[in-house]
Every structure is written in structure tokens, then in C-alpha cells.
Amino acid sequence: MTNTTGKVFGVNGNMVTVTFEGDVSLNEVGYIQVGSQKLKSEVIRIRGNQAEMQVFEQTGGIGVGDTVEFTGELLAVTLGPGLLGQVYDGLQNPLPQLAEAAGFFLKRGLYLDAIDRDSSWEFTPKTEKGATVRAGDTIGTVPEGIFEHRVMVPFGLAGEWTVQSVVSKGTYKVTDTVCEIADAHGNTRSLTMLFEWPVKRAISVFEERYKPSEPMVTKVRMIDTFFPVARGGTYCIPGPFGAGKTVLQQITSRHAEVDIVIIAACGERAGEVVETLQEFPELTDPRTGRTLMERTVIICNTSSMPVASREASVYTAVTIAEYYRQMGLNVLLLADSTSRWAQAMREMSGRLEEIPGEEAFPAYLESVIASFYERAGVVRLKDGSMGSVTIGGTVSPAGGNFEEPVTQATLKVVGAFHGLSRDRSDARKYPAIHPLESWSKYPSAINDELVAYCRDILVRGNEVSQMMKVVGEEGTSLDDYILYQKSEFLDSVYLQQNSFDPIDGSVTIERQRHIFRILFDVLASEFDLHDKDSARNYFNQLRQIYLDYNTSEWESDAFGKNEKELKKLIDEKKKGYDPVAEDIRKRAGSAEG
């Protein structure tokens, strides 16, 4: 606490105006004393001796003249071992512990430690007396689940420090001093396993940032093959309500090939988080054999929770993501929905009576969104290891119209765009990513030329289908009709995927590569088909077997049998390859071989 105190002067929704004496800084945290409760708040504007604060709680009962204490600290999160598996609100209060203390309902003014101060860990020192260390350097490690959690020099310490002492290997409480350091001026610091970091500041203690290029496998065919996401990259999923944004993020949070997943449930339904909460402790991560919960952190500030902490929640999430990146891990942050975060900004901006931009969003919306996604990246750390933060955010555009400020601002900065379409979700074509409108700037795990060939079929097939609406099936040539059937085939057996099927729901890259060959074979072949009815029947048959193929276990008997049947059926009608495809295939083949 600083000496600065203030008094409430006005209340307007969740914004309180405070008259203060002394010094106050922007984004500083203060507590408003209401009866026996202290309500956490953040300074969001200062004018003369008045500060506007957003209150992270309901403001009912606050009165003019109530005391405000300023802390001198910016809004920060606690970093240290024990974050994994936790479920926090937007301000990093552990929700299960809040429930133990307060029951079914959230209780205003109740704040708990993010990491239990009595927890202890087996500490192995990684530095020694006399060593020179800087912010972010590892002084020791503790085993957190399957990870070697690095205990680091706090990121905010400037300059070089010399290790005065470090404890020997053993079990220590998170609050025990494990290392003492001093700088050239004789300033000393006692380091524990915990430290704080202000959420709105990116962690930048690394050597170099790289261009994202390695695929971040989601096991969703359409994404990995057609619209890939790279580790350290960014992507967004805009879509109208009910199109499948949350389901897509949920399956990604399960199946993505990353070390750690941070889920930021930002201003959406509480019920959706519950599924994750209850299922993850039961599900095993095939990569590690441990439960999924052990690689997950959930930041849950759902729609009926205070709006100001919703605004904070995405920053809390990305800060924790950056922290684990500093350990040489690949972290995926999934934020659902960034629009709710933007709306929280809009609400505050309105109360501050700032000049509104488009749809009343604040003028700084774009730059705030851009700097959030900028916190993704692949970095080389000082010890040479690589870490990454990948950010995927959903966007909930008003009216499902992508021409709105949040979607547009996001599209400017992300590396991949998975736009969900109402038409596709209405037709139950899941995942409802629009295959013609979506894009990715990242390389696919499957040969780009082959993929481009398939996309071309999709584009041309769609043209035929549009044309058919005008000239009818009878006005369409057989060749065009077959093209159309091919694009429909690609759509129904490869782009569409049954998320709830134990097999089809997650498809490894190995399997994608394998089944893609057969898909390509169908798309690139010229078939001996004489009329539209026989063409339709033929593709129906292919589809039927391919769907069964998709739901049969990898390399099982059924899988082999379906594959054989498919090949047989293709060979029955195949006249040869489309010459263009033949060329691509040869090039791709020699590239792979």
C-alpha cells in the first residue's frame, strides 16, 4: 500500500470516480472500502485530483465518501509452480477455492491467493554462488507434472546480479527464499519460487523472435491440411452465434499437439467451461499419458461475472502463457470470445465518455487488439531452447457480419482466418469453416501444391454448383458435373469431420497424410462415367466407403478393408490422371522421397 488514499466522488455502473491526494498511476490497483468489504479496482483515467476506476465487482452499495486505498502496484498475476490444472477467474482467483469459502455463489470482495502459499516443491538448483544472472535466467527447477518448471529470476529485475547463495536440492515452500542475489550497488534480493508480473506488459526476456513455421497440429483435417496454424502464430475464428466457434476451440484444446493449453473463457457461457472442467481431469493426453487437466490452465470470466475482470482476463491468460513459454514449452492460448473483451472495453469507454468510433467501440480498439496478438510468437531463449505462444481467438461479430470493427481489426493482424459460415452450420456441415473464404499464411503439413490442387477443385466445383442453380443440371456438361461431384466429395469426406466420433474426431497428421493420398487420387483422376446419374451414384458409393474409412481405427482391419475397397472402386472407373495433377504428383513425390 502507498500513502495515497482517496474518497469516492461518483458511481456510474462499474465505474467509480475517486478524489485523491498524493500520487496515483495509470492501471494502478486500489481497493474501495464498502462496509466490511474491499472491492478491487483499477485506475483507468486520471484528471487533476480525480481518478476514474473500473471496479472488478458489482458496485451496489458504494456511497460517496467511501475510502479508497491505493496499492502502488499495477494489475498483476502471480507466477510460479502450481499454475497448471488451476481454474481462475479473470483476476487469477482460484474458483474452486472460492467455492469452498463461499459456496454456490461468487462473493464480492473475496480474493484468494492464486498459488497456495503453503504448497511445496522439490527444488533442484541450477545456479551457484558467484554466478551472474539476469531477469529470466533459471536459478533452479521443480517438477510440475511432466514438465521441468523453471524457477527464474523475476522478469522485472534490471541489469546483472550476482548469486550470493542458493539453497541445496530439497523440498521448499513456494514462499521460502531459494536464492539470494545482489547487484553492483550492493542491492540485494531474496528470491522465492513466486513473483508477480503486470498483466498488460509483454514478457520480453528472450534472445530472438522467429517467424512461425512449424505446424501446430490441431487434428482437425480442414485446419491442418488446408488452413494450418503455426506454432507461435495467431489465428482467429469469427462466426455468427451457434456456428461452432466454441466446439472448435474445445476440440482443439483437447487434441492440439502442444505442451500447454491456456483456455480463456472470456465473457461467454459458464456452462461451456464446466464441460472442460469436468471432463479434462478424466481424459488422458495421449502424448503424456497424464490427464489433460495437467497441461491446462483455465481462466474463466464468464458473461455474468464482472465486466472489468473480463477485460483483465485475456491479459491474465496471455501472461501465464508467456511465462510457460519461458520454460522452452509450446503454449496454446485459446480465447473465447475476443469480442466480449472488446465489448468490455467499449462499456468502459462509454462510461468515460470518450469519443466513440465505429459501433461505439473506442478509437484505440485496433491497436489494443494488435498488441494482444503481438504477444504470440516463437522465441529462442537465453539458454538456446525454443518456446512458443500460439494465440487463437474467436470473434463474435454483431449480426454475423464480418464487416464490423472487431473482426476487421483482428483480420489485419492474424496469420490464419477460419471464418465460420451460417450456411454450413445450418446444413450441419461441421466444422463450419468456410473453405472458400478462409485462409492461412502458414505452410501446410501436407504438400502445398497438392493442397492447392484440391482447393482449386473446390473453387471450380463451387462455380459449377452456382451455375447449376441458374442453368439447371440439364444445362451442365458431364465434365462439369463430375467436377461438382468431386468438390462435394472432398467437402463431405475430408472437410467435414465428426467432432464427437472417437476416431473421426481427431486425426493425426500421419493419418491425414495417408488418407489425403486417396482423396487426391479421387480428385485427380479421370473417370469412365457416362451420365450424371451414374456419376452421382459412383460418388455416393465412394463417399459411403470413405466415411466408414474415416470412422475406422487407424491401421485396423476395418481401416485396411475400407481402403482396399476404395482403391478397388477407384480403379474400376479410373481412366488415368488429369495431366496437371500428374505433374504435381510427380513433383510432390520426388520432394517427399
Place this chain on the structure above:
Amino acid sequence: MKKVYSRIEEISGNVITVTADGVRYSELALVTSGHGKSLAEVIRLRGNKVSLQVYSGGRGVSTGDEVQFLGKPMQVSFSENLLGRIFDGSGRPRDKGPALEENLIEIGGPSVNPSKRIIPRNMIRTGIPMIDLFNTLVESQKLPIFSVSGEPYNELLSRIAMQAEVDLIILGGMGLKYDDFLFFRDTLEKGGAMDRTIFFVHTASDPVVECLMVPDISLAVAEKFALQGKRVLVLLTDMTNFADSLKEIAITMEQVPSNRGYPGDLYSQLAARYEKAVDFEGAGSITTLGVTSMPGDDVTHPVPDNTGYITEGQYYLRGGRIEPFGSLSRLKQMVNNTTRGDHRALMDGMIRLYANYKESVEKKSMGFRMSEWDQKLLRYGSLFEAKMMDLSVNIPLEEALDLGWQILAECFDPEETGMQSKLLTEFWPKNVERSSEQESA
């Protein structure tokens, strides 16, 4: 005794401003005017200027009227005595019964800790195939009926209410037409459900501010009953009126509107109410069915749009039927895996084919020749509409599933349906007349 202020400095719409000390945000006051007494709620504090929204409206309020602060927020009486009673948006009796004062509870309380929620698990059977089969309603779900005016949404609401197995029904009426209010009352009375029903009704002729209170009062009472182990069904009709009241107050308060005049916090305001739907572990539950009328049949209008982003699906009512497109129960997958093995596949498959049917209809309307496949789809579509979509159909889920296969078999070859072979072997009906072939032959 609290001080009485007898100088109102500003009256704008339903909002009045007085100079007063020691007032707390959200506190209630009693405004006494020549027309009687009304509650008012503090909605802004700035120094000693206090702005209040007057529940009975600003009309007729005079600068000389008295304002007395009550030192407490809005409350409502909670007890078994509420059952069978009818109240207005401020909790005053609308029937001839006595006013209730005992056991006051606060309204608009804190939200449930997400970590205390449980996964919804019980299907609510309605006997309506478009719901039970295609978009199953689940206990603790929040789900609106999207509808243009003139559709029988209140009929649908009351039919579901009567058929659903719940312990208690709370009807929150907002801007309800008096006739509709009478319709609900009569239906529930006839069905013998009146003694397990509570009404909080704001009618179209009541003051706007009282409309704002209806969801909070209804849900606060529902929450208490749910905590006592009751399965409560809350019906909120019409939430668009609620949103319009919010808009009216926001404009009076000179807030910058975000979209077609609605305030920027419309989403949060609606969510605060809908998110009250819950299943308490070890106790009861709240299921919320709302009505959201769509001005101009426009689903992108801010009210249905924001609602869709909050609720767990929606039922589109159009032409007296629940439309398969756009309608969605997002919780259906929580329960439809334990109903019958073919439920999910049939649900998806039939809708996919119905989408194809719609395309064929479009082609037909443009005068194209109908292929054999189109013919099959057309036949399918008309059977589907007549046997499944018609709201008069009232059959249990299992019968609806059988009927689904029957319709498919009457129209298609098995492999044309895109269903997995496994299911086709198990469920494809034998010996079904394929009349479509005779037609096209």
C-alpha cells in the same frame, strides 16, 4: 427515520435527480407524488447529485414531490405463499391476494461460481419431435423462441410448460398483452398447474421501468426455490420488450448507443439474466425459456443477435412451425447419446437431406427439370414437413425416431442417406413402399 428530500432538481424521462447525502449506489427510494407512491432506484451518483429511475415512470412527477431513501436495494418476498399468486414488476399483488412482506430477499444477486456448476444431464420431454428429436431441451438450459409477432409463441411456451415435468413454473411477463396474460392464466388453470405457478407480470400498459425488474424478480425467486430442491421452469416473454426498456433508460441517461440505439452493455445485461439458468448439485434447477420477438423478422437485429450469443440455442418459430434451420439446442449432445443409438445420426442426416430438399425447391421454383434425385428430395421434404414439423404432432421421442426412418425409407435408397452402414443395417425399415419410384416411373 431516513431524511425526506422535497426538491427534485431534474426530471428527464423516467429519471429524476435530487441533491442528497449518504446515499448508496443501487439503493431504493420512495417517491411520493400526487398520484401515489413509487419505488425508485439509484442509478448514478456524482458528488451529492443522485439520479434515480422511477419504477412507475417520470410522468406526472413534480419538482416538489418527496423522495425518501430506504437504505436497502430492491427486494422481494420469498415463501411458499407466492405459489398461485400474480404480481407486477415491482412485486405488488395484481390479484386480490394480500401483499407479501415476509422473508425479503435481494434481487439481481451474484452469479453462480462456474466451478460449482455441473454438466446438464436430464432431457426435458415435450412430445414435439422438432424439439425432442432434433433440438432436445435439457434441464437447466436457457433457450429463447425467436419469432416474428403474430406467431403462436405464447401457445408454444405454455404447451411446453404444461408438458414439461417440473416442480414449479414462474412466468415473467414483459410488455405482455393483457389477453396473452389471461391466456396463460387460463391455460395453467385448466391444466391444473396454477398452484405450482407464480406470475410476475408487466403488461403493455404498465410503466417501462417495471418491465426491467421482471426477469430479476422472477429469477431471484426461482433461484431460492431451486436451492430448496425444486426444478423450476422460468418463462420470460417477451425479452425484446425488456431490451427496449433498457434502451429507453440508456437514452435518457445520454449513454452512447452502440447499435440501433441499444446500449453497449446489452449483451452483459441479457447475459446476467440468462446465466441464472443452472442445475445445482444436490438441489434443484432453473430452466429458462424465453421469447425474443424479432422486429422485422430480422435475426441480425441487436436483440435476437445478442440473445443468440448468450443462450444455449434457440427455437425459430416461423409459419407456425419450429424451423429446422437456425433452430438449435446446444445442450442436446449432453443427452442424446443416451436416448437411442440412432438418435444423433438420424437427427443430422434428416436435416442434411432437408437442406438438400430446400435446394431442390429453389431449383424447381426457377423452372428447372427435376432429376430423379430432386424428385426423391421433394417427396422427402413434404413428408418431413407434414409428419415431423407440424406443431400438432405430439409423440414421444422413440416414436419420432421410428417415424424418421420410415420417412427416409419411403423416399430413398439406404446409401443415398449418407448414414453409416452400421446404422443402416440396424435401423433401416424393411418392406417399405417406395411410392416415389412409381411416381417418377
